[in-house]
Each structure stands twice: as C-alpha cells, then as structure tokens.
Amino acid sequence: xxxxxxxxxxAADIAFLGGVVYRFDGGxxxxxxxxxxxxxxxVGTDEEIRALIGPHTRVVQLLGRxxxxxxxxxxxxxxxxxxxxxxxxxGSGALTPGEPGPGLRTAQERRSAILRATRLAAxxxxxxxxxxxxGPGEDDGATGAFGSDVLQQYRELAAAGExxxxxxxxALFGELDGPTSWSDFENGLARPVACEPDPRLxxxxxxxxxADGIPPMGTAYTHREYRNGARPELLVRPTGSADRExxxxxxxxxxxxxxxxxxxxxxxxxxxxxxxxxxADARAADDADLRHYIVHGDLVTSPQLRRMAELGVGLNIxxxxxxxxxxxxxxxxxxxxxAEAWPLQEALDAGVAMCISSDAPILSPDWREHLAAADAxxxxxxxxxxxxxxxxRSVTVTPAYQDGAESWKGTLTPGxxxxxxxxxxxxxxxxxxxxxxxxxxxxxxxxxxxxERAGEPRDQVSS
Numbered sequence: 373x374x375x376x377x378x379x380x381x382x383a384a385d386i387a388f389l390g391g392v393v394y395r396f397d398g399g400x401x402x403x404x405x406x407x408x409x410x411x412x413x414x415v416g417t418d419e420e421i422r423a424l425i426g427p428h429t430r431v432v433q434l435l436g437r438x439x440x441x442x443x444x445x446x447x448x449x450x451x452x453x454x455x456x457x458x459x460x461x462x463g464s465g466a467l468t469p470g471e472p473g474p475g476l477r478t479a480q481e482r483r484s485a486i487l488r489a490t491r492l493a494a495x496x497x498x499x500x501x502x503x504x505x506x507g508p509g510e511d512d513g514a515t516g517a518f519g520s521d522v523l524q525q526y527r528e529l530a531a532a533g534e535x536x537x538x539x540x541x542x543a544l545f546g547e548l549d550g551p552t553s554w555s556d557f558e559n560g561l562a563r564p565v566a567c568e569p570d571p572r573l574x575x576x577x578x579x580x581x582x583a584d585g586i587p588p589m590g591t592a593y594t595h596r597e598y599r600n601g602a603r604p605e606l607l608v609r610p611t612g613s614a615d616r617e618x619x620x621x622x623x624x625x626x627x628x629x630x631x632x633x634x635x636x637x638x639x640x641x642x643x644x645x646x647x648x649x650x651x652a653d654a655r656a657a658d659d660a661d662l663r664h665y666i667v668h669g670d671l672v673t674s675p676q677l678r679r680m681a682e683l684g685v686g687l688n689i690x691x692x693x694x695x696x697x698x699x700x701x702x703x704x705x706x707x708x709x710x711a712e713a714w715p716l717q718e719a720l721d722a723g724v725a726m727c728i729s730s731d732a733p734i735l736s737p738d739w740r741e742h743l744a745a746a747d748a749x750x751x752x753x754x755x756x757x758x759x760x761x762x763x764x765r766s767v768t769v770t771p772a773y774q775d776g777a778e779s780w781k782g783t784l785t786p787g788x789x790x791x792x793x794x795x796x797x798x799x800x801x802x803x804x805x806x807x808x809x810x811x812x813x814x815x816x817x818x819x820x821x822x823x824e825r826a827g828e829p830r831d832q833v834s835s
C-alpha cells in the first residue's frame with residue numbers, strides 16, 4: 373500500500389493524508405501526519421508525509437476530515453459506568469431516585485465492566501482515562517466497582533495487552549462519597565504500590581480524598597448559609613485531639629511528603645480553603661510539583677482560584693453537572709448562588725490548570741456534550757476560536773499535565789505518544805453548541821487503532 377519512496381527503516385507504520393491536523397503544541401494546523409513505533413513520527417504537508425510511506429505503511433485518506441490529539445477523560449469511573457451503561461445517574465436513562473443500582477460480584481464481572489466502558493470510551497475518541505478512586509476502602513462496597521480487585525483486573529488486562537485505552541488510577545483508602553479515617557489513610561499510604569506492567573498504559577498517580585459532599589444535598593463544607601439551616605461536617609473522621617479540619621490537612625501534607633499526587637473531592641469553599649492551606653504548607657517544606665488538584669470545586673472563590681494558580685493546584689470540573697443542578701444549588705443556598713458557582717472562565721483567566729470531565733456514570737463520558745455544556749455555562753465568548761481552543765485543550769493538553777505526562781502525551785508532537793482521534797469535521801469551523809454533532813471515525817492509541825467506525829471510506833493507495 374502506498375508508494376515506496378521511504379526506506380523500511382524510516383517508513384511510517386500509518387500515514388494520514390489530506391485533512392486538517394491540530395497538534396496543540398503551539399504549531400499551526402497541518403494537512404498530514406505519520407506514526408511509527410507507537411509515536412508521532414512527523415506532522416506536515418501531504419508531500420512531506422508521502423516521503424515516509426513505504427510498502428507496508430497503512431495510508432489513511434482523511435478526505436478533509438480532522439485529526440485531534442486523543443481525548444483524555446480525566447474523571448471517569450469506568451468500572452461503575454461499565455456496570456450501569458446505558459443508564460447514568462443524571463443523564464439519559466437515569467436511574468429513578470432511590471432505586472438501588474446493580475452490583476459487580478466476581479472478578480470476571482468487573483473485568484467485563486472495565487472492557488465495556490473502555491471500549492465505549494475508545495468509540496468516543498478517548499485514548500486516556502482516570503479512574504478516580506480504587507482501593508480497600510470500597511472492598512465491601514455495594515457496587516463492587518471501586519474495590520481492590522478492580523485495580524487487580526486492570527493490572528491483568530494491561531499485562532495481557534487487552535486495555536484499549538491508557539488508564540491512570542487514584543488510590544482510595546476510605547469510602548466513595550463517605551468517610552475516611554486517619555488510620556486507614558496512613559495504613560494505605562504505607563503499602564507499596566504494585567509495579568505496573570507498563571506505566572504508560574496503567575499508572576497509579578496518587579490518592580483520592582473525599583472531603584465533603586455537594587451543595588444541593590446540603591453537604592458541601594462552605595462558609596455560606598444553607599437555607600434549611602444545615603451545618604455539614606467534613607467527611608474525614610476526627611482522631612484523638614485532632615478535629616476534622618486538622619485531619620484533612622494532615623492527610624494532604626502526609627501524601628505530599630510520600631510523593632503522592634492528591635485529588636480532593638471538594639465542592640465547598642471552606643473545604644478548598646483548607647486544602648490550599650495544606651498544599652502551601654507542604655510545598656514550603658518540599659516544593660515538589662505533584663499536580664495536586666481539586667475535583668468539582670463548585671463553590672470555589674476568585675481569591676482561591678488565584679491561589680490555586682500560584683500553588684500549581686489544578687481544577688477538575690464538570691459543567692454538565694452545573695447545568696443540571698444549578699436550580700438545586702439556588703434552592704439550597706439562595707437565589708444567585710449558582711451564578712457564582714463553577715467559574716470556568718475565571719479559572720482559565722487565573723491560569724489554573726483546568727480539566728473538563730464527565731464524572732461518568734453521573735453523566736455520559738461523551739466529551740463533545742461536556743464541552744458544549746461548558747460553553748453554555750460560560751456564556752458568549754469574546755473570541756469563538758480562542759474559546760474552542762481552550763475547551764479542546766481542557767480534554768487533551770491539560771489532562772496530560774494533570775497526569776504528570778505532558779512530556780510524552782497530550783499533543784501531536786513528533787516523539788510523543790501516537791494517540792489521536794479522527795473526527796468528521798473541523799471543530800474550529802463549528803460553534804461549541806454544535807460539538808455534539810461531531811462524529812468520531814477513528815481512535816488510535818499508541819499507534820494502533822482502538823476504534824474504527826464501520827462504513828467509513830477504506831484506506832486508499834497514495835499516488
């Protein structure tokens with residue numbers, strides 16, 4: 373297939389010709405790219421890439437379609453989604469409130485759920501995911517989707533080469549959306565993390581701490597007054613003479629000293645304040661940049677965003693949830709509270725490393741829907757092209773940074789991982805509201821196709 377102008381040693385494994393290639397590394401759009409040995413070999417003109425085509429190169433004629441860096445779904449409970457899909461908690465096919473969800477009981481059921489969700493992700497152009505909380509705190513959990521055996525199934529699938537996407541995990545030493553004791557947290561940190569077969573395919577980045585609840589339920593730990601008089605507490609358990617606030621901060625500082633990234637479920641401004649104080653203390657003693665981040669951050673304030681940028685604390689946020697729960701936030705905290713919550717544009721303007729994610733199966737993991745939701749929440753853009761670039765970077769470049777992996781993934785730069793997706797139209801020629809209409813035609817992970825849409829034009833011989 374293709375011509376023979378490139379020798380075997382330099383010939384690409386796959387060449388993409390005749391489209392639009394966005395690399396997101398500061399360079400402008402190109403027309404073509406070549407992949408070799410699981411890496412991006414070159415990005416350039418059709419002529420430049422044709423020179424790399426050899427007798428065994430697969431040639432994909434883009435026919436005007438667009439290539440993007442692979443989508444990185446940075447907060448995605450894949451095993452739980454594999455159990456529930458197509459049901460979600462808030463979206464299409466949502467469970468009835470109070471309806472008990474299903475559960476996974478065996479290793480094979482967990483493995484099947486993982487594969488179902490990760491294959492679904494690949495079909496949406498997703499090449500990397502983060503499972504935000506797996507570990508012994510949920511070994512007896514009702515869903516069976518967050519315990520230690522889930523991580524074991526990931527390890528076995530990775531070792532067998534059966535994972536269709538890259539996976540980052542966070543250790544969970546307490547309950548999902550529930551309490552964590554200091555002793556459980558300390559004991560969990562003391563256990564060595566098993567060596568993964570390929571850290572670029574499966575990697576445990578750090579720990580997850582559930583610090584508070586959510587505003588609509590009156591469980592976000594906030595300086596604001598709840599209309600029903602609720603006075604929520606942090607989810608971490610007090611110990612000895614230390615109160616909950618001290619325990620939370622001690623957890624953050626201890627994990628930092630252990631070299632572990634910390635992702636804190638924190639929706640209330642009071643919780644975020646405590647976390648930032650702890651990170652500041654930790655970095656004063658050891659200035660390692662471990663990419664700690666706040667998950668959700670519903671009620672984060674303007675001064676806190678500026679402090680986050682100074683400390684290198686990221687924000688992982690879900691605008692689809694904002695759209696669906698804003699009226700409930702107003703009901704809980706008073707009219708106008710939601711308008712001040714989820715300040716996406718302010719976070720970008722402050723220089724915070726902001727990732728947009730789904731929290732699937734709270735919602736579908738479809739990034740196209742969540743970027744459209746983000747745009748709707750932020751309101752009219754001064755520059756639609758800048759807005760589109762910021763949205764797309766929040767699901768590609770910035771999640772790679774969150775993973776501490778920006779040196780090898782997240783952009784289509786020669787030498788980086790050959791992770792990409794092919795979409796049927798150029799997103800920069802669309803409004804953000806139209807992003808859900810984009811069709812993913814192909815997903816490539818590490819230079820190998822993880823998904824190809826049936827019925828698409830077949831590969832053609834390059835002339």
